Amino acid sequence: MKDFHILYKSLRKIDWRVIEIIFKKMWDYKYVPSDLILKLSGIKESELNKILRRLSDDGLLDNRSQPYFGSSLTFLGMSLYSLRKLVTRNKLDMLGKKMGEGKESVVYNCYSEKYGECVIKFHKLGAHFRKIREKRDYGDLHLSVLTVRSAKKEYSALKRLFGIINVPEAFAWEGNAVMMELIDGKELFRVRLENPEDALDIILEDTKKMFRAGIIHGDLSQYNILVSDDLYIIDFPQHVDLDHENWPDILKKDIENVLSYFKKAYGIEKDINSVTKYIISE
């Protein structure tokens, strides 16, 4: 896969126009018909075909010819679209180095005149992707749509929790990308804590505060807690609200992950039932 930077610079206005049309219409079509792109873009047919082919060769589009000619955005295409939007909204001034790549996202350093050094997380998978697929009404959406939902969901959780617990401040959301504060720290599992009891208390207290705010993390663990001068909780696309039918199990799993890590790493033991009771109590 070519670098984001190189591809971004290689795109012309006319390419962005095509990409934007596909983004806008992907809610209505799994593959946006070439005929529709032709109509909306006003680009000559031969020229459009060239553009669609080139964008597909560069890995930005997923084109298909059956049962009609159509295109959808790949992860790369979606991410570049999101970058472009952030740049044109004057949120983002420079994309930096890749900080990490997980199965669910790619995280980059970035710089913004407005916010200083920050990070961009590009979502790769839709949260609850399997569950959504099972629902018939979502059956005909392209997966790229789900990455947008995932990013939106993360952005909204960060917004809701900021000021309640330590989370990165969310600066912007576009497409599959969330731009947020850079936390200068390491994941909990990489760190040897000096006072693990205090850290565990803070994490459980944060879990309680999240619960009061109506949010259950859904993937809380030593991988999604960053340690700097303070502790920060990250990675929210799979969070659930209290109207989720399974919230008690999801909450319990979060607590279990945390308790078993502190037991394994520091020999601290706490009873899961009393901790759970404490977290859901007034």
Ligand SMILES: Nc1ncnc2c1ncn2[C@@H]1O[C@H](COP(=O)(O)OP(=O)(O)OP(=O)(O)O)[C@@H](O)[C@H]1O
């Ligand atoms: N705001 C941030 N500040 C600093 N580093 C961050 C920030 N957000 C994410 N990271 C880094 O990027 C990694 C991946 O981010 P995150 O956990 O949100 O995504 P993920 O792809 O869902 O992860 P995973 O695939 O492990 O579930 C984090 O483990 C962390 O190292």
Ligand SMILES: [Mg+2]
């Ligand atoms: Mg993570």
Ligand SMILES: [Mg+2]
């Ligand atoms: Mg994750």
